[in-house]
Amino acid sequence: MSAKTDAYWRANLRLLAAVTAVWFAVSFLCGIVLVEPLNRFHIWGYPLGFWFAQQGSIYTFVVLIFFYSWRMARLDRKFGVEE
């Protein structure tokens, strides 16, 4: 692997770590582990923890994929590996 593609791959892995962290936080943390304390707060009439489990996590997943896709397209161009 050349130095350039190596740097590209490391940048991808860093981005993946960030995306995975958000993915984990909205579903497993807010939707399951912290659901009881969060349910003391409300959002749009839903208890907050319940909202994350049945609505919020799904919206976040959609945004996350488009965010990843957009950032990767930028990385592809920056490192000159685009199609």
Added chain:
Amino acid sequence: MDLKTTTYLVVGATFALYLLIAVRSRARTTGEFYVAGGGVHPIANGMATAADWMSAASFLSMAGLIAFMGYGGSVYLMGWTGGYVLLACFLAPYLRKYGKFTVPEFIGDRYYCKTARLVAVVCLIVASVTYVIGQMKGVGVAFSRFLEVPYEVGLGIGMVIVFVYAVLGGMKGITHTQIAQYCVLIFAYTVPAVFISLQLTGSPIPQLGLGMPIQGETLTVLEKLDQVLQDLGFDRYTTQTRLSQWNMAVFTFSLMIGTAGLPHVIMRFFTVPKVRDARSSAGWALLFIAILYTTAPAVAAMARLNFTRTLQAGPVGSAEGNLVYAERPTWFKNWEATGLLAFEDKNGDGRVQHYGDKSQAFAPRAEAFGWKGDEMTTLDRDIMVLANPEIAGLPNWVIALVAAGGLAAALSTAAGLLLAISSAISHDVVKGVFRPDISEKGELRASRLAMAGAILVAGLLGLRPPGFAAGTVALAFGLAASSIFPVLVMGIFSKRINRTGAIAGMLSGLIVTLLYVFQHKGVLFIPGTSFLGSMPENWFLGLEPNAFGAVGAAVNFLVAGVVSHLGPPPPAEVQEMVEALRIPRGAGQAAEH
């Protein structure tokens, strides 16, 4: 117009549309048959993936499950959507770069070994066949309930429709029909939800309606539901947990990696033109799926509320509070006829008492009221979505639409699964192992034959669903999670995993998961052969069998890692292949193999 005629018209129109599309998109090459020529626009592919993925289970069963599981049902919502994040980030773009036709083909090339490819074929076929039985059953049930034709005839009609467009068009025909089927199913799912949300809360958006006050009352739908259920001795809807938080987390994770590892979903991403398109297409797919998946919780809660309040119209415990059985609504009678709903007048008062008779705290009150147990002796969760429009008293064309939507969901998923099965047979087994020199024309013929055979087998299994059909969808996810997902991720993200490690990992993940499911649910789901019993006391770390895919996956990763490090690294050309996978440039050429 009566309901039956309307339903015939709506369902007939959608079927005519699917057939028209099939005739116009015939596959002429193996490339068109397996990956639709690789030229599907990412948004179109996203829509097709959404229909491919959302099965009879998502359309018919999920809201019903959530309606009775409350917050515990969140495992399905998060599990079946969160998997797309993993798919978009860890699998789809790299497998698109690889640029060939099937998942086992990738495993065979990456692990330079035909045995690995065949192990993958076996996992794929077991997972897909178990899944397709459920779809065929869904087709038969939808026909027998709404068109009043015998179950077998309904199944036969479904098989003929799939046969025409899947055998003629392969992936190309399936892609085009799936796009149409997505439009039908999402329309059919959201229209009744909008109506019901309007009726209850005055908001046309069900996702908002769920949090809004009920018209003429101060409590929101969720608060009211919590109150109504608690008054009747049921669990509180918004805090009802599935076994434990730990079990919920592991179950959710299993469904996520199972989703990402299902071959019929992965292969949809082989059809887009570029690596970049594979990433964004996963986003579009999830957006289209999210429209249904964020509506489902509203459908679930509102259906449960309407249903419970129909049976318990007045105050709990008052003599006039419960529905008089002789005055029950038409939908109640219709569903009694199917056997999915049954009533037994335990206390002989001619009224329906539906309450949580398992609750110790409620028992003294029930006794004081003269109630002798929950009188809804059969209450199939699957009827919630189908009966919902009738319970809410919606017009006939909406009910007909739901039937067409359920059929679209079942048919689109069945077609995707059948393509995964037939391409594994014609491309991985026939061409890959027995006849490597087979001509393009010969392979195309073999793939059509394999497709016809797969439809026949699926239909026969659907006709006489083996006793274990209900438990098998969990098995399909368990297999995808424990065998396919880990070996694909390791193949891309590690250059060190070698062929022995991969085979050992796949087999051990598979065996651990199978053993756990079988020891608690019976060998091949035959009752009486579960050597540990399905007792929660015997569950490993308190995990229910359906949640076990994640543990199988962990075993797979661990075994593959250890075994690989004991042996030599993969050959240089395989390591170069992995490096090439990680870079988008050159994907165009890779497709021209």
